[in-house]
């Protein structure tokens with residue numbers, strides 16, 4: 001049990017990568033608060049609980065401070081403290097700066113970047129008091145390389161990598177480690193609209209070797225396994241790192 005007795009919050013946990021992170025953490029002994037704006041999280045948490053995992057769901061909009069504070073209170077009520085925070089929730093609306101509305105631009109930054117500021121500043125004081133903690137932010141291969149017609153998304157993911165490094169520096173002396181997982185193309189619903197830019201999902205899969213030298217997409221559980229490593233003591237000297245789990249996407 002690599003996370004025995006640990007308490008975690010995972011945002012965007014109703015589906016996709018966040019769901020698998022919550023599942024892997026719980027399987028390794030953590031108690032997990034699954035947060036998501038979608039009420040689908042109720043069913044997702046019920047399923048994990050039925051499998052014997054200690055999870056609860058709290059409906060949260062991570063871009064709104066009042067909602068974030070309610071989440072933190074719910075986590076304390078359920079489990080008493082927070083040792084691990086995974087900032088995973090995000091949105092991606094494709095478009096160049098000429099195609100994106102101001103509303104989409106602001107929403108992307110509020111959900112993807114501001115949420116990390118809001119939730120982390122609500123959690124860090126407790127971690128400082130408890131002698132340490134772990135924060136994992138979900139960046140992207142797009143934290144390192146851009147793509148056509150993804151201006152708000154790639155720039156928000158670049159910001160998340162640097163925010164992770166800034167937080168890692170600020171809290172290293174408090175024994176709080178902050179890292180950023182940077183996935184390549186993971187098979188989730190998140191990519192449906194993104195895939196349209198490549199002519200649809202079937203076309204992406206046909207040409208996947210052009211994107212990922214490993215010749216396949218990445219499974220959400222492969223991202224969850226990286227999160228598990230970063231959450232556990234096995235990564236005790238790693239902080240401020242961008243961890244690419246990208247099937248080789250950024251090699252060339």
Ligand SMILES: NC(=O)c1ccc[n+]([C@@H]2O[C@H](COP(=O)([O-])OP(=O)(O)OC[C@H]3O[C@@H](n4cnc5c(N)ncnc54)[C@H](O)[C@@H]3O)[C@@H](O)[C@H]2O)c1
Pocket residue numbers: 011012013014015016017018035036037038060061062063087088089090091111138139140141182183184185186187188189190191
């Ligand atoms: N899928 C990929 O290929 C890929 C690649 C690189 C990075 N990522 C990153 O991984 C993370 C998870 O992506 P995914 O593929 O699992 O996406 P997903 O769409 O399957 O899941 C995202 C979840 O976030 C939730 N969410 C959205 N806005 C929210 C809000 N305001 N408050 C709370 N929850 C909210 C959604 O309801 C959803 O359940 C994201 O940060 C994404 O940028 C994904």
